[in-house]
Amino acid sequence: MGFVAIIDGQKIPVGVTTDSEGRTVVTVEDREYVVDSRWTQMDLLSLLIDGQSYQVDIHSEKDCHRVLIEGEHFDFELFDERKTLLKSAAGLGAEGVQEIKTSMPGKIVKILVSEGDEVQQGDGLVIVEAMKMENEMKSPKAGVVKRVGIKEGEAVESGAVLVVVE
Amino acid sequence: MFKKVLIANRGEIAVRLIRACRELDLPAVAIYSEADRNALHVKCADEAYCVGPPPSAESYLVMDRIIETARKSGADAIHPGYGFLAENPVFAKMCEDNGITFIGPSPSAIEMMGHKTVARETMEKAGVPVVPGTELLDDDAELTRQAIAIGFPVMVKAAAGGGGKGMRIVSKKKDIEGAIRAARSEAKSSFGDDSVYVEKYVEEPRHIEFQVLADRHGNVVHLFERECSIQRRHQKVIEEAPSLALSEDLRSRMGKAAVEAARAAGYWSAGTVEFLVDKHRNFYFLEMNTRLQVEHPVTELITGVDIAKEMFRIASGEKLSIEQEDVSMNGWALECRIYAEDPYNNFLPSPGVIQTLRVPSGPGVRDDSGVYAGYEVPMHYDPMISKLCTWGRSREEAVDRMKRALGEYVIKGIKTTIPFHLKVMNNQHFLDGDITTGFIGEKFVLEPGEKSEQLRDVALVAAALQMGRRKREVVAASGPVGGGGDAWRMMGRRSRWGL
Numbered sequence: 175m176g177f178v179a180i181i182d183g184q185k186i187p188v189g190v191t192t193d194s195e196g197r198t199v200v201t202v203e204d205r206e207y208v209v210d211s212r213w214t215q216m217d218l219l220s221l222l223i224d225g226q227s228y229q230v231d232i233h234s235e236k237d238c239h240r241v242l243i244e245g246e247h248f249d250f251e252l253f254d255e256r257k258t259l260l261k262s263a264a265g266l267g268a269e270g271v272q273e274i275k276t277s278m279p280g281k282i283v284k285i286l287v288s289e290g291d292e293v294q295q296g297d298g299l300v301i302v303e304a305m306k307m308e309n310e311m312k313s314p315k316a317g318v319v320k321r322v323g324i325k326e327g328e329a330v331e332s333g334a335v336l337v338v339v340e
Numbered sequence: 341m342f343k344k345v346l347i348a349n350r351g352e353i354a355v356r357l358i359r360a361c362r363e364l365d366l367p368a369v370a371i372y373s374e375a376d377r378n379a380l381h382v383k384c385a386d387e388a389y390c391v392g393p394p395p396s397a398e399s400y401l402v403m404d405r406i407i408e409t410a411r412k413s414g415a416d417a418i419h420p421g422y423g424f425l426a427e428n429p430v431f432a433k434m435c436e437d438n439g440i441t442f443i444g445p446s447p448s449a450i451e452m453m454g455h456k457t458v459a460r461e462t463m464e465k466a467g468v469p470v471v472p473g474t475e476l477l478d479d480d481a482e483l484t485r486q487a488i489a490i491g492f493p494v495m496v497k498a499a500a501g502g503g504g505k506g507m508r509i510v511s512k513k514k515d516i517e518g519a520i521r522a523a524r525s526e527a528k529s530s531f532g533d534d535s536v537y538v539e540k541y542v543e544e545p546r547h548i549e550f551q552v553l554a555d556r557h558g559n560v561v562h563l564f565e566r567e568c569s570i571q572r573r574h575q576k577v578i579e580e581a582p583s584l585a586l587s588e589d590l591r592s593r594m595g596k597a598a599v600e601a602a603r604a605a606g607y608w609s610a611g612t613v614e615f616l617v618d619k620h621r622n623f624y625f626l627e628m629n630t631r632l633q634v635e636h637p638v639t640e641l642i643t644g645v646d647i648a649k650e651m652f653r654i655a656s657g658e659k660l661s662i663e664q665e666d667v668s669m670n671g672w673a674l675e676c677r678i679y680a681e682d683p684y685n686n687f688l689p690s691p692g693v694i695q696t697l698r699v700p701s702g703p704g705v706r707d708d709s710g711v712y713a714g715y716e717v718p719m720h721y722d723p724m725i726s727k728l729c730t731w732g733r734s735r736e737e738a739v740d741r742m743k744r745a746l747g748e749y750v751i752k753g754i755k756t757t758i759p760f761h762l763k764v765m766n767n768q769h770f771l772d773g774d775i776t777t778g779f780i781g782e783k784f785v786l787e788p789g790e791k792s793e794q795l796r797d798v799a800l801v802a803a804a805l806q807m808g809r810r811k812r813e814v815v816a817a818s819g820p821v822g823g824g825g826d827a828w829r830m831m832g833r834r835s836r837w838g839l
Contacts, residue, residue, distance in 0.1 A: 175804070175807070175808055175811075177803075177804055177807060179800050179803070181796070181800075186800065188800050188801075188803075188804045189804075190804050190805070190808055198805070200800075200801045200804055200805070202797045202800050202801065205797060207797070207801055209801055209805070211805055213809070215695065215696040215752065216695045216696060216752060216753070217695075217752060218696055218750065218752055219802050219805065219806075221798065221801065221802065223798065223801070228795075228798050229750070230798065230799070230802040231750070231752060232799075232802050232803065232806055234803070234806055234807075234810075239799075239802075239803040239806065240684070241799035241802055241803060242759060243795045243798055243799060243802075244747065244791065244795060245746070245747065245758075245759050245762030245763065245766075245789070246759075246788060246789055246791065246792050246795045246796075246799075247683075247684050247759055247786075248795075248796055248799040249684065250799075250800070250803070252800070252803045252804065252807060254807070277682075277685075277688060277689075277690065278689060278690075278691055278719050279719060304688075304689055304719065305689035305691065305719055305720075305721070305722070305723050307573075307689065307723075308526070309686065309687075309688050309689070310686060311686070311688075312686055
């Protein structure tokens with residue numbers, strides 16, 4: 175199976191094959207890893223690579239993966255090669271439309287942007303109160319605010335789309 | 341001693357106090373809200389009673405219902421833990437009036453120390469140095485005027501505050517009015533009291549506090565200091581004892597001041613005298629916390645004194661089991677507060693079900709937790725789920741153990757601050773002891789570590805295997821795919837396929 179990873183704006187080819195002895199071989203660019211893997215629990219992976227033992231905590235949503243290994247954190251997208259060909263025109267990575275959602279129910283304390291505003295990556299968009307703390311939702315990318323889907327003072331459910339940035 | 345004790349709290353601290361009850365052979369009564377039926381403290385206790393719906397204002401803060409529960413269950417004492425009713429003099433008084441012992445200080449001591457301005461005056465009279473500040477003022481305009489007179493930067497603080505809530509630093513004149521308004525509204529929603537005051541913000545401060553224990557017979561001891569400078573949004577996240585900042589001489593002067601402070605307040609029970617220490621090693625009385633602190637385990641680790649059990653004994657009228665000469669420090673202890681928050685997404689709270697939990701153990705490790713695998717962290721309360729502490733003969737050993745223990749800690753299903761703590765443990769400023777309350781903002785970034793590049797490939801390998809697994813699942817699953825939430829069956833499928 176062939177994949178393309180988009181990590182920090184870089185495209186990296188990743189391939190998975192099985193060798194003649196039935197071992198799993200994963201290639202990352204031109205680097206080859208013979209991998210022994212066990213899913214120990216939900217989304218918890220034990221990897222042995224060249225005798226090195228790694229405990230990998232992986233959280234995936236569609237093509238987006240968040241991986242934690244030895245306290246190091248990685249955020250990237252991994253696409254099926256074929257999908258990549260289809261998507262190449264639309265662009266990959268944190269390009270295109272980004273929906274900013276809440277991860278839990280809360281209350282909208284303040285909206286910091288209006289539709290049409292230009293924002294930079296990391297700019298605050300909305301302040302949401304949840305679990306007794308005020309939290310600022312930040313823009314994952316530079317772009318223009320396409321839509322603000324909520325009002326100040328409104329209560330929102332988990333997964334509600336607050337703002338759309340393009 | 342008491343016949344039975346009601347623990348008027350939830351989470352890890354309720355579990356901690358139930359443990360103390362067990363060791364003292366005291367039956368423990370838990371209370372819980374409708375959101376907490378499955379909480380660990382309910383399972384640990386001998387008896388448990390529901391006190392209302394999820395919001396704390398309708399359950400953990402409803403005083404008469406809690407008193408009523410104590411009476412019905414035959415509890416003759418109530419330990420309030422921290423937060424909730426721990427520093428509410430009305431509740432302490434209500435206990436007293438109902439013939440129930442409040443395991444904490446007297447209502448008058450709580451009231452005196454809770455009134456920050458009265459506390460300051462009391463300390464000034466007792467010769468303990470204080471930070472310049474205003475009184476509680478309802479008039480925003482007058483408060484603004486006085487804030488300007490003190491000179492920026494200043495700190496706006498809620499009278500009933502704690503845990504960083506209702507607190508704002510203001511460094512520019514134009515921001516002061518907005519900050520006062522915001523602090524008032526946050527204080528109103530968190531504590532039901534919108535009184536705020538302003539005080540001088542001490543620059544490059546270290547937050548150092550002294551643990552005191554006092555009995556009802558006039559005996560007071562201190563159990564040395566805790567360094568609590570590593571804070572996020574004015575909320576402590578890492579604490580240690582002792583502090584690198586104190587010389588033997590300064591430690592003994594501050595310890596004496598802490599004991600004086602407790603005496604001046606007519607204090608009994610466990611309490612904490614908080615000081616700010618500036619870069620010239622001047623110390624100022626900040627406030628006295630009239631409760632058991634979150635971070636009490638680090639003091640327990642270096643002194644060997646079980647502070648929670650001492651509180652029970654003191655409340656029942658016993659004399660302190662120790663004198664000042666008996667208290668000595670041994671080694672070094674650290675505490676990392678593990679929050680259900682996502683450090684890689686602006687520390688957003690991350691409630692949800694804990695699917696996998698692997699708790700660190702081994703030499704010098706203590707984990708005070710309020711959760712278990714399968715437990716759902718509710719969104720109604722503070723997101724702290726456990727406190728991981730390590731002890732070592734030296735600071736270096738304690739840090740090494742903390743790194744090791746954090747590495748062992750696995751919590752899946754929700755995001756936690758464990759990776760954040762690992763980064764702090766590897767931060768050179770932290771290792772050098774170069775820490776102030778501005779550490780997180782000024783000297784720390786969540787940047788990749790040395791091995792990051794090598795581990796990146798491992799991460800990609802993992803993701804590729806994950807994608808492959810998912811594909812096979814889609815192919816193999818007959819009938820409804822996913823969504824069923826039967827984790828065991830899912831896991832069965834996964835393990836059968838292996839990889």
